[in-house]
Amino acid sequence: MxxxxxxxxxxxxxxxxxxxxxxxxxxxxxxxxxxxxxxxxxxxxxxxxxxxxxxxxxxxxxxxxxxxxxxxxxIATEPVEDWPTRLRRAAVTDVYEVRMGVEVQAARLAARRRTPEDVAALRAALESRRTAAAGDDAGFVDADIALHEAVVAAARNPVLAGLFTEFVPVLRAGLVTLLDLTRLREEDPGAGDATHAALVDAIAASDAERAAAVLLAELEETLGLLRQRA
Missing domain, CATH: 1.10.10.10 (Winged helix-like DNA-binding domain superfamily/Winged helix DNA-binding domain)
Structure with a gap:
């Protein structure tokens, strides 16, 4: 031809x-x-x-x-998708499963490596999340993600930080949709505040296993809700 x-x-x-x-x-x-x-x-x-x-x-x-x-x-009949493109096409539940592995390890490392400045940043991010509870779902999700970004930053691992950054657009869209569908914040505007406070306290106390366990439980609960809505 x-x-x-x-x-x-x-x-x-x-x-x-x-x-x-x-x-x-x-x-x-x-x-x-x-x-x-x-x-x-x-x-x-x-x-x-x-x-x-x-x-x-x-x-x-x-x-x-x-x-x-x-x-x-x-060598192939279809182009290889780059990582960001693949993430954009992935189901949010699949991305969340990988996020759990990345971020739980980050929490462990953060508890071991955090500096006083990291602890201050985590506490400030927690307060920002509480303040955002009075606003709309999108602003609350942004504040929630900012707190998790502070946890990853405290891990002092650029590879983990880079992976988490790639996840953020998909996570944000999925979480905003989840809150809109479930109306979770109607009765509890600061949904998950106690858990996030416990996470910050565990990292501040250099309790790596406690930090990992708290975060794992929180992420598993959210993943369960995402699967129900998938």
Whole structure:
């Protein structure tokens, strides 16, 4: 099947898209060696440099792989999603299960590594959460997440912090929806205040296992509610 010449416009993007369509459609199955740059350039009606950049884009998407001295081979028919994209597409319950592992470990580390400044930040975040209880659900969720971010920050582990940051958009959307559906805050505007206070106290007291246990119980309860609404 001929590829067909391209119209003027971002040629690299067009070339990459046309090649991607051919791969996804099975024209070049996994394991197939692609035609050479000269052949592709002629069929697409572009220069070899454009083809070269398009192939780099496909390699970055995990569709092809160059082999030195042998050519470019198809290794997948669907692009590999990056981590943020995968999180955005994931169910909030799946994200929450991973969050539990990340944040419970962070609570342990925070209790062992926290500084007086960290404790002050945690207590300030707890007070902000209490103040936010008088506002709407979105503001309350933001304050709640800020407290949890302070816990992760006190763990002094940039990998854990980075993972938690990636989770935040999905978590925020899921929690706002949960509060809207369940009306949990109608009777208790500061839902979970006692648990969060206990978490801060455990970290301040350097009680790693208590901090982990308190947070695990709180997250499991929320996960249960999310599953009911899924």
């Amino acid at each position: 001929p590829l067909g010449a391209l119209r003027p416009s971002p040629l690299v993007e067009q070339a990459a898209q046309r090649l991607r369509e051919q791969i996804a459609g099975g024209h070049w199955p996994v394991g197939t060696k692609l035609p050479g740059e000269t052949t592709l350039a002629r069929e697409l009606g572009v220069g070899r440099s454009t083809v070269r950049e398009a192939l780099r884009a496909l390699a970055g998407a995990g569709l092809v792989r160059p082999r030195h001295g042998a050519g470019v081979f198809v």
